[in-house]
Amino acid sequence: xxxxxxxxxxLLRRDGAARRGRLxxxxxxxxxxxxxxxxxxxxxxxxxxxxxxxxxxxxxLGNTFHLYLRPGLAVIEAHQGLHRFMHWRRPxxxxxxGFQVWSLKDMRSITEExxxxxxxxxxxxxxxxxEESMRxxxxxxxxxxxxxxxxxxxxxxxxxxxSSMELSMRWALRGYRAYYASEPPGTLFGIVQGxxxxxxxxxxxxxxxxxxxxxxxxxxxxxxxxxxxxxEVLERLTPLMxxxxxxxxxxxGRPEDIVEAVRRGVDxxxxxxxxxxxxxxxxxxxxxxxxxxxxxxxxxxxxxxxxCACYTCRNYSRSYLRHLDKCGEILGSHLNTxxxxxxxxxxxxxxxxxxxxxxxxxxxxxxxxxxxxxxxxPPAG
Amino acid sequence: xxxxxxxxxxLLRRDGAARRGRLxxxxxxxxxxxxxxxxxxxxxxxxxxxxxxxxxxxxxLGNTFHLYLRPGLAVIEAHQGLHRFMHWRRPxxxxxxGFQVWSLKDMRSITEExxxxxxxxxxxxxxxxxEESMRxxxxxxxxxxxxxxxxxxxxxxxxxxxSSMELSMRWALRGYRAYYASEPPGTLFGIVQGxxxxxxxxxxxxxxxxxxxxxxxxxxxxxxxxxxxxxEVLERLTPLMxxxxxxxxxxxGRPEDIVEAVRRGVDxxxxxxxxxxxxxxxxxxxxxxxxxxxxxxxxxxxxxxxxCACYTCRNYSRSYLRHLDKCGEILGSHLNTxxxxxxxxxxxxxxxxxxxxxxxxxxxxxxxxxxxxxxxxPPAG
Numbered sequence: 034x035x036x037x038x039x040x041x042x043x044l045l046r047r048d049g050a051a052r053r054g055r056l057x058x059x060x061x062x063x064x065x066x067x068x069x070x071x072x073x074x075x076x077x078x079x080x081x082x083x084x085x086x087x088x089x090x091x092x093x094l095g096n097t098f099h100l101y102l103r104p105g106l107a108v109i110e111a112h113q114g115l116h117r118f119m120h121w122r123r124p125x126x127x128x129x130x131g132f133q134v135w136s137l138k139d140m141r142s143i144t145e146e147x148x149x150x151x152x153x154x155x156x157x158x159x160x161x162x163x164e165e166s167m168r169x170x171x172x173x174x175x176x177x178x179x180x181x182x183x184x185x186x187x188x189x190x191x192x193x194x195x196s197s198m199e200l201s202m203r204w205a206l207r208g209y210r211a212y213y214a215s216e217p218p219g220t221l222f223g224i225v226q227g228x229x230x231x232x233x234x235x236x237x238x239x240x241x242x243x244x245x246x247x248x249x250x251x252x253x254x255x256x257x258x259x260x261x262x263x264x265e266v267l268e269r270l271t272p273l274m275x276x277x278x279x280x281x282x283x284x285x286g287r288p289e290d291i292v293e294a295v296r297r298g299v300d301x302x303x304x305x306x307x308x309x310x311x312x313x314x315x316x317x318x319x320x321x322x323x324x325x326x327x328x329x330x331x332x333x334x335x336x337x338x339x340x341c342a343c344y345t346c347r348n349y350s351r352s353y354l355r356h357l358d359k360c361g362e363i364l365g366s367h368l369n370t371x372x373x374x375x376x377x378x379x380x381x382x383x384x385x386x387x388x389x390x391x392x393x394x395x396x397x398x399x400x401x402x403x404x405x406x407x408x409x410x411p412p413a414g
Numbered sequence: 415x416x417x418x419x420x421x422x423x424x425l426l427r428r429d430g431a432a433r434r435g436r437l438x439x440x441x442x443x444x445x446x447x448x449x450x451x452x453x454x455x456x457x458x459x460x461x462x463x464x465x466x467x468x469x470x471x472x473x474x475l476g477n478t479f480h481l482y483l484r485p486g487l488a489v490i491e492a493h494q495g496l497h498r499f500m501h502w503r504r505p506x507x508x509x510x511x512g513f514q515v516w517s518l519k520d521m522r523s524i525t526e527e528x529x530x531x532x533x534x535x536x537x538x539x540x541x542x543x544x545e546e547s548m549r550x551x552x553x554x555x556x557x558x559x560x561x562x563x564x565x566x567x568x569x570x571x572x573x574x575x576x577s578s579m580e581l582s583m584r585w586a587l588r589g590y591r592a593y594y595a596s597e598p599p600g601t602l603f604g605i606v607q608g609x610x611x612x613x614x615x616x617x618x619x620x621x622x623x624x625x626x627x628x629x630x631x632x633x634x635x636x637x638x639x640x641x642x643x644x645x646e647v648l649e650r651l652t653p654l655m656x657x658x659x660x661x662x663x664x665x666x667g668r669p670e671d672i673v674e675a676v677r678r679g680v681d682x683x684x685x686x687x688x689x690x691x692x693x694x695x696x697x698x699x700x701x702x703x704x705x706x707x708x709x710x711x712x713x714x715x716x717x718x719x720x721x722c723a724c725y726t727c728r729n730y731s732r733s734y735l736r737h738l739d740k741c742g743e744i745l746g747s748h749l750n751t752x753x754x755x756x757x758x759x760x761x762x763x764x765x766x767x768x769x770x771x772x773x774x775x776x777x778x779x780x781x782x783x784x785x786x787x788x789x790x791x792p793p794a795g
Binding site: 074075076078079080081103104107108111112118119120331332334344348349350352353355356357359360362363364366367368 | 455456457459460461462484485488489492493499500501712713715729730731733734736737738740741743744745747748749
C-alpha cells in the first residue's frame with residue numbers, strides 16, 4: 034500500500050542525529066524541527082490566529098476527542114472543516130482521540146472493535162473506533178491526521194505492552210484503509226507504540242512501515258517514564274526510522290525535552306505547557322521559569338526577559354503582568370501566552386538555525402549553561 | 415480662579431442641541447461626541463491597547479478607586495503614571511472614586527472631611543477625601559481628572575439632594591485647589607449634582623462655574639431614575655452650560671441613551687455595558703442585542719451582524735462565537751468585546767457624521783427604525 038498525500042517532507046540537513054526539514058502543504062510550509070501549539074477546542078487559548086502567525090506559528094494541533102464532543106461534527110461540517118470554523122489558514126494536525134479516551138481510565142472500556150466511554154461533557158455514551166476517528170478527522174479536514182491507537186500505560190510488563198501495541202497496529206491498518214478509502218483531506222501518520230521495550234518498538238515501526246504511512250509519530254511517551262528511559266527509546270528508535278519521513282514526538286514537552294529529542298532526530302512536537310503555564314502565571318525564560326505571581330515582581334518595571342522581542346516584553350513590565358494576574362484579568366492570560374509561545378517559537382528557530390549552521394551540539398551546551406542545569410537534573414523550583 | 419489646562423475643546427458645529435467637537439490633548443485628539451471604554455484595573459477587559467486603537471478608541475476611562483486598591487500607588491508611581499503602566503499612549507480620563515465609595519453603601523461613612531470605608535480587596539480601612547483623590551489622580555497622571563463628589567441617591571428628597579449637592583460643591587472647591595496647587599498632569603472636571611431637582615442642578619452648575627472648571631460632568635444620573643427624568647434633567651441643564659466647555663454624562667449607557675443625550679447636547683460618555691455585555695455573550699446589533707449563547711446560533715455560519723466591518727464579524731461565525739462561549743474560552747470574551755466596542759465606536763462615528771451633515775434628527779429616526787422601538791419603550795427581550 035502507498036500513501037496518497039498532500040504533504041511533502043524535505044530533509045534539508047543533518048547535524049549529528051538532529052535534522053532540519055520542511056513540511057510542505059497546500060496551506061503553507063512548516064519548518065522543522067517545529068513546535069505545534071495546542072488548540073483543544075478550535076482555539077489556541079487566549080490567542081487570535083493572526084497573533085499566532087505574528088509570533089511565527091506555522092502549524093497548530095486540534096483535539097479530535099474534544100471537538101467531537103463540542104461543538105460536534107454537524108457544526109464543523111457546516112463550516113466545511115476546522116480551518117474555516119476557527120479562522121486558521123495554515124496547516125492543522127489533529128490527534129485521533131485515542132490519548133484522551135485512554136486518559137478517562139475507569140470511565141471507558143476498550144475492545145477489539147474500539148473504545149466505549151461516557152462523554153465528560155454530558156454523560157452520553159460515545160463509541161470511538163479507528164474508522165470513526167478517521168471519519169471525524171476527515172470532517173475536521175486537518176492537514177495531518179493521526180492513527181487511532183491505544184496508549185500503552187507506564188509501567189507495563191512486556192506482555193501487556195505487546196498486546197496493547199499489537200491492538201494499536203491492527204487499528205492503524207483499519208484506520209489507514211478508512212482514511213484513504215476516498216480522496217483524503219490530508220495525510221495520516223502512524224504511531225509507534227511499545228512502551229520502553231526496544232523489541233516492541235521495533236516491531237511496531239515495522240508494522241507501520243508495512244502499512245505505508247507517510248509520517249510517523251512516537252506515542253506512549255511523556256506518560257510517566259523517566260527522562261533517561263524516554264531518551265533511550267528515542268536513541269534506539271530514530272535510527273531505524275526512514276529518513277524521508279517526518280517524526281513527531283507526541284505531547285512533549287519542556288524546552289529541555291525538546292532539545293534532547295531534536296538531538297536524537299525528532300522533527301515535530303506539541304505540548305499544552307506554554308499555553309497552560311501562561312494562564313498559571315508561569316513564564317519561560319532562558320534561565321528558567323518565572324512565576325510572575327510572586328510578590329518580588331510587584332514593582333519591577335522591566336520586562337519578563339531582557340532582550341526578548343515578544344509583544345509582551347516590548348510593551349509591559351513584570352509589575353503590570355503580576356497586577357493583571359492578581360486581578361484575574363483576561364489580558365494577563367493573553368500577554369503571558371504571547372510570551373510563552375514566543376519563547377517556544379524562538380527556541381525552535383534557534384534550534385533550526387543551529388542545525389543549519391552545523392552547530393547544534395554547541396547550541397545545546399549554551400542552552401544548558403543559561404538554564405543553569407543539565408538535562409538529567411530536575412528543575413530546582 | 416481660572417483653570418490651568420493642557421486640554422483644549424473646539425466646538426466645531428451644532429445641529430439642534432447636538433454638538434460636534436474636538437478635545438485636544440498632547441496625547442492626541444478626541445472627536446466628540448465620544449464614547450470612553452472602561453478600563454477598571456488598567457486594562458479595558460480582554461483588549462490590548464493596539465486593538466482598541468484599531469477600532470477607533472481615542473480615550474479610555476480608568477477607575478481611581480480600583481487602581482488605588484490594586485495595584486496601589488507605589489506601583490503606578492514606579493511606572494510614572496497609568497499610561498506607561500498599561501501601555502496606552504492616548505488620553506485617559508480617571509473618575510474620582512466618589513461613585514465607587516458611594517456604591518459600597520453600608521460599608522462606608524461620609525463626613526465633611528471625606529469618606530472612610532473598608533477595602534473590598536483586603537478589608538483594610540481606607541480614607542478618601544477631595545485632596546486624597548486629587549493626589550491619587552495626579553499620580554495616575556490622567557489627562558482628565560474628575561472631582562471627588564458624593565453621588566446623590568435616587569430617590570432623594572429635595573433637602574437630602576441639596577445637602578448632598580452642597581457637600582459635593584465644597585469638595586469640588588477643595589479638590590480644585592489641591593489639583594492645581596502645583597503643575598497638574600491634566601485637566602480637572604467639575605461634576606454637576608442635584609438629583610432630579612432643577613433648582614439644585616442650577617445651583618450646582620453655578621457653583622462649579624464660580625470655581626472655574628474647564629470641563630463639566632453631569633453626575634448622579636443612571637442611578638435608578640426613569641429615562642424621562644434623565645432626559646428632563648439634561649434638557650434643562652445643558653442650555654445653561656457654557657458652550658465652550660465639554661459636557662460628560664457619567665456612566666451612560668445604552669446606545670439609545672447615548673443618542674438621546676447627544677440630542678440634548680452631551681459630548682462624552684462612558685459605560686461598562688459594551689465590555690461587560692460581551693463577556694456575558696450579549697452582542698449589540700443595529701436591530702437589538704443578540705444573546706450568542708442561544709441554541710439558535712449553533713450552526714449559524716454568518717457573522718454576528720451582516721455588513722459589520724469589525725474583526726470578529728469579518729472572520730468568525732455566530733456558531734463559532736457560541737462554541738467559544740460554551741467552552742468558556744478566553745478568545746470568546748475577546749472577540750465579543752471587539753464586536754461590541756466596534757459597535758459603540760461606529761455608533762459614535764455615525765452620530766458625528768450626522769451632526770457634521772446637519773442631519774442628526776434624521777439619523778436618530780433611522781436608528782430607532784432599525785432598533786424597532788422608540789426611546790421611551792423598554793426593550794422587548
